[in-house]
Amino acid sequence: MIAFKWAVLSAFSVAVQAGTILWNGSFSQFSTVADFDKWSWANQVGPYQWYIHGSQATSHYLALDTSYKNPAISSESHGLKMTIDSGATWNSQMERAELIPQTTANLGSGQQYYHFSLKRSATNAPDSTLEHQIAFFESHFTELKYGVGSKPTNLVWMIGGVEKWSTPFTADTWFNFAYDINFSSSTVGLWASTGSSPLVRVVANQAASTSTNSADFHVGVLRIVNRNPPEDWYWSGVYIESGSLTTTIGTGSSGSPTGTTPVTTPTTSDPVPTSTVETTTTPAGPTQTQFGQCGGNGYNGPTTCASPYTCVAVSPPYYSQV
Template structure:
């Protein structure tokens, strides 16, 4: 009997945690979102860099609660609600942005690694379907989720959640309210490939797209846990909320259980009142099938000037340096070049 119980515990532990955590962003070490204010370029502490946000206090853009996590994610004590409101403009840009970046020196951009997170929306403060949203993206946009109407696409709105590689949709599903989408990006930085794992609710991750070729460029400090919304004329800002859970990066074998590493055999987190449901996903069977092609986001040409630069102004690394209606600094700091991302946005890289 004792042997059977021990075997069951071992089997459960192995099924929950299969890999080695390189960076843990599950908000377990934060008492509230105000802890993010402790981080600065001169005091790089905590699990996240916090500098891409609007001008209001941190609680306007990031809030933590057990009610904000996937109930099946028992490895997380709480989840995060990340918000875009009418003040969420960073550093003079014309795009709304609220993003957190891993604070770590671990090799999250080496070898084969898995970037985990769960994402959910509600009908209250739902993301607009009439604007493109870039979610959980890298600076070079070699892989990311997208929602809403894709820039340059026909039509007016789009209700799908998409996984994209270099701007091309490789998987998509209807983004319904109160459904937790559990995701792992399978990234091989040596082989320059990226694959996609997904499930909903409490279901274990399953491979939806096998690894395909991608320009897997990352300096280890450019994965954005959050959202960037591209502007679109004629569509006013509305408040939007995005719910995040189970954010971590691992190497070795993939953890497919949504409970996550460190959750224990029966789970350790308190239950929540969140409503969840499971939906079927639409997948693309081969890497050569593309449902929608967004405007290119990986070209490295310099953007044409669209406005006059303020005098004596220099844009720092990662900052915007050009784009339609942009009026901020257009000269990048020494060592960086203004690179075209899209018509609305160029960046010092």
């Protein structure tokens, strides 16, 4: 594992025009959690797709409150508490609750910055003995993890399943992140801070398999093992921008973020191994649809993927997904 201090590789702080917001995931757009249920495949409204969760009411998994947001983000009226438990399963035996951008914007081209703030508390704390996949893409080319590696109580940032940076995941601390993704050059880097501190670059851009689409970013948590007790995860300040990177946390208004840092992509990068991919060559038998489970320990369902998809070992040997 490679450890970094917060200020390592930090860029100059310059007041320039803010980046262009491509998609706004602020939870201020929801008056109650019932608003999440307004979205469906037949009625694709609002900023999020909400279908990856268990069978109970949305209020069992999501809650809105002013105390659930990063207080530094004054433009956001409330944040989101997301709960996973033994009933939070969707199309697998893994605990998961995930929101996905609902947008016609192209979130997978050029250079873009995926912003979010994350917190846990001492109540319903995440289990550090179990692997958690957090704020991930379907192909898992970059993501946060918890409960893995040599320091399982750390938040660990990964590229293609390889640890690149980590920090202790202390209770009641807001951790701010921006995934710096250059889809044109296939590189990804990380900006981070805590509380109200501005983002600094903690990992320079490195090679990654950045294939994605506009419905690929999962704002949520997938826990590999399904068992009680429940866990609470808090989210705030979610948005995606292009152009200049907004480094300030909070804007003070409902408009575009201010306080940006011009970013240049490093000319050198370290090669990163891509995720292991399991493919099937025999079309016989039933096929699994997109986002369905297609392999893993104890799995007895379809392993052949519907065209043009392939079966990806999301967390080998426990779970593979189309």
